[in-house]
């Protein structure tokens with residue numbers, strides 16, 4: 255049975271137009287903001303990737319900037335040299351010999367892309383839609399969004415009329431493709447006898463280790479002192495490579511962790527389940543007076559350096575994150591206290607896991623990735639000090655105030671972060687709204703590298719596949735459930751598309767990527783074409799493809815009576831939409847091609863990040879970005895910055 259949700263709240267949403275927002279007369283707030291930041295006036299037709307604010311220059315800038323004495327963020331000694339990973343010169347050379355330059359305009363077969371006629375056929379609401387697509391505004395919409403994974407058959411909010419501003423202009427993806435050295439571009443010599451795959455496996459039995467390599471374990475006192483005073487080197491005893499080489503093992507635990515999390519949350523399947531419970535956290539922080547003074551006694555070094563702990567920002571499987579205000583200059587940081595060691599874990603194993611998360615974080619320097627500043631070990635607990643971003647994507651989306659150009663900007667910023675991450679040989683694997691925070695300059699930042707994996711080591715040609723069901727149900731790519739080993743990059747791309755759908759629709763497309771999930775099953779099935787349609791056959795086909803998890807046989811094939819039109823069939827008297835069009839019809843027309851390719855069931859055929867950037871619509875998105883420590887604001891939109899519940903940061907529009 256398909257649940258039907260009342261969409262009246264979407265349809266009665268107040269109308270906004272681009273003129274309202276971008277009339278010549280700026281609001282006082284807008285004016286004062288424009289005074290502060292430089293707004294580059296880019297002609298709309300040429301909003302292209304010439305201004306694409308990522309790539310090598312940006313990597314260089316961010317690395318360079320972070321060395322500047324006046325850089326707002328103190329520089330940490332990173333255990334990885336960024337340049338080890340991205341040597342611009344090398345990357346450029348690699349690029350020249352890579353396939354990136356051979357990008358051709360991507361043409362989507364007509365059979366896969368809904369025609370305009372089809373869109374119009376479903377565009378019952380166009381007369382009510384406005385220049386800016388606003389998917390629901392009433393707070394009443396909140397619960398229906400929280401009913402995850404269910405698309406209403408009546409949701410025919412086709413927003414074709416809504417974004418004529420963003421008709422893609424001439425393709426300039428070549429430059430985009432050029433700007434990112436693919437991690438595959440950084441290939442080593444295929445005949446290198448020392449390649450990972452050719453090396454003998456490392457001996458794991460301690461008895462096999464030659465005596466000259468056996469060192470005395472430092473006593474705890476010494477160890478503590480070491481971390482206390484030289485925290486920047488605190489992870490030096492565990493080299494990043496050795497830490498990250500352990501990712502297979504780490505994954506298994508991850509899987510375990512995440513399974514725990516799944517179990518824990520199974521009772522409610524709404525969007526909120528992936529949201530950190532701030533209310534609960536606030537209660538904790540109310541009773542902080544005693545506990546926090548104890549903490550202060552215990553964590554003298556941390557406090558001396560960074561000041562006092564404030565309220566809890568959120569907590570999850572990995573630990574809890576608190577605000578910390580530096581007494582010297584009032585600067586605010588976010589400090590993650592890692593979960594305590596499990597009885598089943600050895601101290602070394604625990605240290606390895608937390609330091610791996612820190613190492614990944616501290617190796618990354620990009621506008622769209624949270625800056626990790628420090629790790630401090632005190633009283634056997636680890637604290638990761640990060641830059642603080644006061645707004646969060648979940649609250650922003652839930653506020654219902656996002657305009658389409660704003661959503662597009664956030665999506666492209668997310669993709670820029672992911673492109674950078676992938677260019678560094680890392681994949682996140684837990685991309686979701688809850689893991690995106692936003693700073694005062696409207697920069698979207700990816701957080702939480704607790705599930706990240708290295709898929710490529712510098713100068714190694716091979717891709718290291720990942721394992722384990724890691725991530726959050728609605729954002730999971732189907733192959734994580736069907737394949738033991740999968741390419742973690744494809745998983746990130748899938749999650750980005752789900753995030754985009756969540757932003758645009760304010761609901762999940764489905765709860766879980768399994769055939770037992772009604773919405774997902776209908777999305778997966780080949781749509782009816784000319785001739786008869788049999789749901790049984792369509793189901794059989796998708797089951798045989800092995801691409802999706804079939805789940806227990808709880809599903810009873812409904813009685814399919816007749817084919818109504820393309821993509822539609824009448825099931826038990828009710829007209830139903832089959833195939834990807836089910837989801838795509840709800841999205842703005844220009845966005846459909848890339849979303850379709852990002853939600854390709856077969857990870858081999860799914861777009862990679864370069865192909866995503868090569869999409870005409872993605873290339874045409876006008877995005878806010880940083881250049882030489884200055885915000886370059888897109889002239890096409892403002893950002894509604896909404897801070898999480900309980901935060902003293904007010905809601906602002908910039």
Ligand SMILES: Nc1ncnc2c1ncn2[C@@H]1O[C@H](COP(=O)(O)OP(=O)(O)OP(=O)(O)O)[C@@H](O)[C@H]1O
Pocket residue numbers: 530567568569570571572573574575588590624640641642643644646688689691701702703704
């Ligand atoms: N740098 C930051 N700035 C602002 N808020 C942050 C920051 N880092 C984390 N948070 C908040 O704290 C929450 C928990 O952080 P994080 O996701 O890193 O923890 P976790 O325990 O690993 O969570 P998960 O269960 O998702 O793995 C986030 O959802 C976010 O709301």
